[in-house]
Amino acid sequence: MEARLLPYFLILPVTLFLCLFFLYPFVLVAQEAFGTENGFSLDNFREVVSYWKFPISMKNTFLLAAAVVPIQLALSLLMATMVTKMQKGRDLVLYIWTIPLGISDLAAGIIWLAIFEQSGFLNSMMVGLGVTDQPVSLLSYQTPWMVFLAIMLAEIWRATAIMLVILVAGIGLIPKEYYEAADVFGASRWKQFTRITLPMLRPSLQTALILRVILAFEVFAVVAALGGTLFPVLMGEIYAYQFDLQNGGAAAALAIIVLIISIVFTLIIMRALRVPKGATI
Amino acid sequence: MAEIQIKNVAKNFGSYQALHDINLTIADQEFMVLLGASGCGKSTLLRIIAGLETATTGEVWIGGRRVDHLSPKDRGISMVFQNYAVFPHLTVFENIGFGLRMQKLPDDEVKRRVERTAGLMHIEQLLKRYSGELSGGQRQRVAVARALAMEPDVILMDEPLSNLDALLRMEMRAELKGVLAESKTTAIYVTHDQVEAMSMADRISVMHQGKIVQAASPIEVYRDPAAEFVASFIGNPPMNFLPAKAAGSGRWTVAGQNFDGPASGKDLKWAIRPEDLGIADAGFGARAKVVEPLGAHLLVTCDVDGHQFRAVLDSELNVKPGDVLTLAPQEGRGRWFDPETTLAVA
Numbered sequence: 001m002e003a004r005l006l007p008y009f010l011i012l013p014v015t016l017f018l019c020l021f022f023l024y025p026f027v028l029v030a031q032e033a034f035g036t037e038n039g040f041s042l043d044n045f046r047e048v049v050s051y052w053k054f055p056i057s058m059k060n061t062f063l064l065a066a067a068v069v070p071i072q073l074a075l076s077l078l079m080a081t082m083v084t085k086m087q088k089g090r091d092l093v094l095y096i097w098t099i100p101l102g103i104s105d106l107a108a109g110i111i112w113l114a115i116f117e118q119s120g121f122l123n124s125m126m127v128g129l130g131v132t133d134q135p136v137s138l139l140s141y142q143t144p145w146m147v148f149l150a151i152m153l154a155e156i157w158r159a160t161a162i163m164l165v166i167l168v169a170g171i172g173l174i175p176k177e178y179y180e181a182a183d184v185f186g187a188s189r190w191k192q193f194t195r196i197t198l199p200m201l202r203p204s205l206q207t208a209l210i211l212r213v214i215l216a217f218e219v220f221a222v223v224a225a226l227g228g229t230l231f232p233v234l235m236g237e238i239y240a241y242q243f244d245l246q247n248g249g250a251a252a253a254l255a256i257i258v259l260i261i262s263i264v265f266t267l268i269i270m271r272a273l274r275v276p277k278g279a280t281i
Numbered sequence: 282m283a284e285i286q287i288k289n290v291a292k293n294f295g296s297y298q299a300l301h302d303i304n305l306t307i308a309d310q311e312f313m314v315l316l317g318a319s320g321c322g323k324s325t326l327l328r329i330i331a332g333l334e335t336a337t338t339g340e341v342w343i344g345g346r347r348v349d350h351l352s353p354k355d356r357g358i359s360m361v362f363q364n365y366a367v368f369p370h371l372t373v374f375e376n377i378g379f380g381l382r383m384q385k386l387p388d389d390e391v392k393r394r395v396e397r398t399a400g401l402m403h404i405e406q407l408l409k410r411y412s413g414e415l416s417g418g419q420r421q422r423v424a425v426a427r428a429l430a431m432e433p434d435v436i437l438m439d440e441p442l443s444n445l446d447a448l449l450r451m452e453m454r455a456e457l458k459g460v461l462a463e464s465k466t467t468a469i470y471v472t473h474d475q476v477e478a479m480s481m482a483d484r485i486s487v488m489h490q491g492k493i494v495q496a497a498s499p500i501e502v503y504r505d506p507a508a509e510f511v512a513s514f515i516g517n518p519p520m521n522f523l524p525a526k527a528a529g530s531g532r533w534t535v536a537g538q539n540f541d542g543p544a545s546g547k548d549l550k551w552a553i554r555p556e557d558l559g560i561a562d563a564g565f566g567a568r569a570k571v572v573e574p575l576g577a578h579l580l581v582t583c584d585v586d587g588h589q590f591r592a593v594l595d596s597e598l599n600v601k602p603g604d605v606l607t608l609a610p611q612e613g614r615g616r617w618f619d620p621e622t623t624l625a626v627a
Binding site: 177178181182183184185186187191199202275276278279280 | 380412413
């Protein structure tokens with residue numbers, strides 16, 4: 001085969017796969033979102049946006065992302081720096097820290113439910129220690145901040161490792177000589193982190209943040225397990241439209257809105273963390 | 282004033298001993314070159330002086346102050362790295378000013394010093410660029426400018442020219458020497474390139490297997506090597522060696538020729554530089570094996586008494602492989618070595 005065509009031939013299978021299972025369904029979803037019996041219309045979008053739960057679920061989704069992602073970013077940076085500095089047992093620690101990655105988000109939600117529910121571990125502990133006389137209902141409509149906190153904790157526990165793995169790989173790519181130079185020229189450990197590690201980690205930070213932010217807007221199973229209907233989020237609303245209300249058009253429209261939000265944030269992150277021309281390692 | 286004293290420094294990596302009991306004093310404003318083959322410990326010694334590596338035992342003193350317990354930034358040194366370590370995410374300006382910013386100098390002072398050192402290294406026009414947009418030679422200049430901008434007492438250089446092509450290396454050699462002499466800093470320069478060492482150094486420390494074999498001026502290292510290793514390491518081609526038989530009372534027989542030499546009882550080795558040989562009426566009978574015309578002169582590899590022997594001769598001479606030449610050494614250029622200790626014998 002001609003060498004010029006070989007690359008195209010090699011990416012053909014995955015291209016076909018993506019077209020069949022991603023592009024085609026996407027077109028169908030778009031059709032469903034924008035189409036009614038009378039052709040193109042934005043009726044579905046109007047319906048979705050004017051529904052009373054839309055602003056709440058939008059606010060909740062953003063609030064959760066805003067609370068979780070920065071903490072995860074800081075945590076994963078700290079953990080990645082620690083792992084990189086380790087001489088021995090580095091792999092073991094990495095494996096343990098990445099265990100939550102292997103657990104489905106619904107299972108993660110259920111694990112944390114087992115901790116927070118009325119007959120859960122936390123309550124038994126508090127009763128055992130005499131903090132409370134009897135088990136209290138932590139995840140009720142009377143304690144929304146507790147629901148939010150539980151979801152936050154579960155999300156942090158579940159999805160920090162995805163950023164950690166990317167950042168560990170990124171830090172490993174920074175040549176040691178830069179740190180030696182920084183040492184000689186008087187940069188403290190903290191300055192080395194802010195002036196060398198962070199800027200040189202930009203490409204990895206970009207990837208990690210984009211992935212994590214997109215996942216944050218798609219949060220669903222953890223919220224469903226811990227918050228149920230107490231804490232509506234966008235993905236939960238899509239599910240409700242599709243399966244409870246049997247309104248495929250509205251579900252598709254909301255899905256498109258989430259997609260647009262994801263694209264906007266991806267662009268913002270790419271722009272904010274872009275590496276100037278000529279400034280790559 | 283920044284005299285450097287290295288006292289009984291040794292370094293082990295696990296069971297491997299990289300440095301054995303190094304003692305060396307480098308005078309203020311001296312240009313000292315650590316020369317040796319790779320793995321001889323020269324970079325390790327430099328890194329110990331810099332504080333990037335800790336000596337297993339021994340002390341390092343800079344400017345009358347013991348520094349081996351201090352971090353690199355508190356030693357009054359700056360450094361040029363082999364791979365330059367020019368930060369890719371900073372502009373040339375910020376790279377040169379990196380150390381100054383860390384010292385929290387005011388902006389106008391940073392600007393003044395960056396511009397001055399950039400001027401010294403002829404890179405004023407590159408200040409806004411990133412390292413990805415620079416050539417190897419330009420990156421090298423940035424690395425040197427960054428070290429100079431610190432106005433350090435001591436500047437340490439780890440094979441700074443080894444990644445440049447031959448022509449650029451020669452150019453930078455001369456330029457570096459000039460800039461460093463002007464800056465009045467004490468310099469320690471690590472290299473495996475003997476031409477670099479010879480041409481730049483005030484003094485050369487020749488290192489071999491974790492020890493300093495000889496520390497002396499370039500011409501002394503070249504003319505009076507302290508050990509066989511130095512004789513065969515310095516000079517291209519290296520010194521010739523022939524076994525010498527004692528003929529009693531300071532007389533020696535070397536390949537049928539008689540020489541005056543040291544008053545030693547046991548057999549020695551006699552050594553001569555290839556360029557200290559000439560065609561004469563009486564001397565060693567040498568059968569030419571390979572003749573290499575090098576333009577300026579003729580390099581002839583021949584056989585003297587069963588030993589390989591090289592001579593650098595006039596390029597006008599007509600020598601062919603198989604010819605038998607009569608080679609005589611220049612007066613006073615022969616050297617003597619003890620084959621057991623490999624050290625020079627006077």
